[in-house]
Amino acid sequence: MTSPSVGRAAQSSVYRAGALGTRPWVPVAPVRLERAARRAMSRRAWAYVAGSAGTEATAAANRAAFDRWHLVPRVLRDVATRDLSTEVLGRHRDTPLVLAPMGAMGLVRGDADVAVARAAAAAGVPYVASTQASAPMEETARAVDGAEWWFQLYWSKDDELVTSLVRRAEAAGASALVVTLDTHVLGWRARDLDLGHLPFARGEGIAQYTSDPVFVDLVRRRAAAAVASGPRPRPTPAALATLASIARRHPGRSFAERLRSPLPRAAVETFLDVFSRSDLTWDHLAWLRERTRLPIVLKGIQHADDAERALDAGVDGVVVSNHGGRQVDGAVGALDALPAVVARVDGRVPVLFDSGVRGGADVAKALALGADLVGLGRPWAYGLAVGGSEGVDEVLRNVLAELDLTMALVGVRTVRDLRDDDVLVPATGR
Known part of the structure; x- marks a missing residue:
C-alpha cells in the first residue's frame, strides 16, 4: 500500500x-x-x-x-x-x-x-x-x-x-x-471462573467441530451410548438454560428437535474430551x-x-x-x-x-x-x-x-x- x-x-x-x-x-x-x-x-x-x-x-x-x-x-x-x-x-x-x-x-x-x-x-x-x-x-x-x-x-x-x-x-x-x-x-482465567462460565460448555465456539464429519461421528457414538445407559436425572433450571444454549448453537433443522435430541449435549461433552x-x-x-x-x-x-x-x-x-x-x-x-x-x-x-x-x-x-x-x-x-x-x-x-x-x-x-x-x-x- x-x-x-x-x-x-x-x-x-x-x-x-x-x-x-x-x-x-x-x-x-x-x-x-x-x-x-x-x-x-x-x-x-x-x-x-x-x-x-x-x-x-x-x-x-x-x-x-x-x-x-x-x-x-x-x-x-x-x-x-x-x-x-x-x-x-x-x-x-x-x-x-x-x-x-x-x-x-x-x-x-x-x-x-x-x-x-x-x-x-x-x-x-x-x-x-x-x-x-x-x-x-x-x-x-x-x-x-x-x-x-x-x-x-x-x-x-x-x-x-x-x-x-x-x-x-x-x-x-x-x-x-x-x-x-x-x-x-486453559489458563487460570479468574474473570471466567468467577462467573462459572466457559463458552464451549454452552455450545459456543465449537462450530468447526460440529461441522466436521469425524467429530460428528464421535458425537453420534457418544449419544448412542448415552441413550443406551438410560434416562438422566431431572435437570435443574440452570441445566435447562445451558441445554437451550447448546441446542441453539448446534446445527439442525429446528430448535425444538435439537432440544430433544441427545446430539447437541453429546457434542459439547465430546469437545471437552478431545479439545487439546x-x-x-x-x-x-x-x-x-x-x-x-x-x-x-x-x-x-x-x-x-x-x-x-x-x-x-x-x-x-x-x-x-x-x-x-x-x-x-x-x-x-x-x-x-x-x-x-x-x-x-x-x-x-x-x-x-x-x-x-x-x-x-x-x-x-x-x-x-x-x-x-x-x-x-x-x-x-x-x-x-x-x-x-x-x-x-x-x-x-x-x-x-x-x-x-x-x-x-x-x-x-x-x-x-x-x-x-x-x-x-x-x-x-x-
Missing part, C-alpha cells in the same frame, strides 16, 4: 465530519473503544474477551513492554509517500497486519466470524480463523470471497479430527496453518507436515531456544505471542521476548508478533524490533462489539492510519526502514 495520504485521509475525513457536528461512531482512542465495547457486551462476553490469566500481570506486562521502547523522530527526510506493504510467506501484502485468531466471538455478535472476515478482506488483511470459531471455516472462506485467510489449529487429542480439520482448511482455500502451542490446557492434548512434542510436527501442503506457522513462541527448535523442525514461520496474557500469569511480556527470537531466527523464516498491540505506534515498534507481520487481537473484537463488520473496518482503518503517520513522523518511507537502528531506542536512553 503506497500512498502519500493513508493517515492524512483518515484524519481529514474525521475532522471534516466533526466540523459538521459528527464524531466517529467507533471510538478512536483505545481506552474509549474498550469502554464502548464493554457497554455493548454481556458480562460473560466481556469477561471472556477482556480477561487474562490470574492477576492479569502478563497482560499488563505486554503493555509495559511497549513503554520500554521509544521511537526517535527524524526530520528533513523525504517521506511524502510511504509504503506499508511487505512480503511474507511468498506473498506480497499491502499491509504488515494480520487479524489474530480469537475464539467464541459469537459471544460478541451472532455473525462474528463472517463479519470479521469480510472486514479483513476489504482491508487486505489476512484473517486467522480460529478452531474455536462460531462459524465453520467454509463460511469464512465464502465471506472473504477470494481474499487471503489462514486457519489456526488447536491440536486435538483425536488425530483423525486433526487431519480432517487440516484437510478442510486446505480445501476451503486457507493459505497458511497457524498451530497454537500455548493452550494445551498436553503430550505433544517437537516430534509430532513431522506427523503434521506429512498431512498438509500449507505453510506451518507455530504460535506461542516466547523463548529463542524454542524458535531454534522450530527451525530444526522445518516450520515456515513462528509467532511470538503469549496469547494476549490469557494463559500464564506473571509471564514475560511478548514484546520483551521478540528481539531474542528475531536474533536467533536471523531471517531464516518470518517472525510474526501479537499480544498487547493497541494502535499503529505499537505496530511500528514491533516492526522496528524485527517482526515481519503484526497481529491485532482485542481491538478488532472491540470494534466488532461496537459496530459489527463496519466496526472492525473502522478499527483497522485507524490502526493503519496511525502506522502510516507514525512512519512519516519518524522519518521512514517503508516498513523495512523501521528496522534502522536510529528509529527505536530503549527507554533508558540511547
Whole structure:
C-alpha cells in the first residue's frame, strides 16, 4: 500500500465530519473503544474477551513492554509517500497486519466470524480463523470471497479430527496453518471462573467441530451410548438454560428437535474430551507436515531456544505471542521476548508478533524490533462489539492510519526502514 495520504485521509475525513457536528461512531482512542465495547457486551462476553490469566500481570506486562521502547523522530527526510506493504510467506501484502485468531466471538455478535472476515478482506488483511470459531471455516472462506485467510489449529487429542480439520482448511482455500502451542490446557482465567462460565460448555465456539464429519461421528457414538445407559436425572433450571444454549448453537433443522435430541449435549461433552492434548512434542510436527501442503506457522513462541527448535523442525514461520496474557500469569511480556527470537531466527523464516498491540505506534515498534507481520487481537473484537463488520473496518482503518503517520513522523518511507537502528531506542536512553 503506497500512498502519500493513508493517515492524512483518515484524519481529514474525521475532522471534516466533526466540523459538521459528527464524531466517529467507533471510538478512536483505545481506552474509549474498550469502554464502548464493554457497554455493548454481556458480562460473560466481556469477561471472556477482556480477561487474562490470574492477576492479569502478563497482560499488563505486554503493555509495559511497549513503554520500554521509544521511537526517535527524524526530520528533513523525504517521506511524502510511504509504503506499508511487505512480503511474507511468498506473498506480497499491502499491509504488515494480520487479524489474530480469537475464539467464541459469537459471544460478541451472532455473525462474528463472517463479519470479521469480510472486514479483513476489504482491508487486505489476512484473517486467522480460529478452531474455536462460531462459524465453520467454509463460511469464512465464502465471506472473504477470494481474499487471503489462514486457519489456526488447536491440536486435538483425536488425530483423525486433526487431519480432517487440516484437510478442510486446505480445501476451503486457507493459505497458511497457524498451530497454537500455548493452550494445551486453559489458563487460570479468574474473570471466567468467577462467573462459572466457559463458552464451549454452552455450545459456543465449537462450530468447526460440529461441522466436521469425524467429530460428528464421535458425537453420534457418544449419544448412542448415552441413550443406551438410560434416562438422566431431572435437570435443574440452570441445566435447562445451558441445554437451550447448546441446542441453539448446534446445527439442525429446528430448535425444538435439537432440544430433544441427545446430539447437541453429546457434542459439547465430546469437545471437552478431545479439545487439546498436553503430550505433544517437537516430534509430532513431522506427523503434521506429512498431512498438509500449507505453510506451518507455530504460535506461542516466547523463548529463542524454542524458535531454534522450530527451525530444526522445518516450520515456515513462528509467532511470538503469549496469547494476549490469557494463559500464564506473571509471564514475560511478548514484546520483551521478540528481539531474542528475531536474533536467533536471523531471517531464516518470518517472525510474526501479537499480544498487547493497541494502535499503529505499537505496530511500528514491533516492526522496528524485527517482526515481519503484526497481529491485532482485542481491538478488532472491540470494534466488532461496537459496530459489527463496519466496526472492525473502522478499527483497522485507524490502526493503519496511525502506522502510516507514525512512519512519516519518524522519518521512514517503508516498513523495512523501521528496522534502522536510529528509529527505536530503549527507554533508558540511547
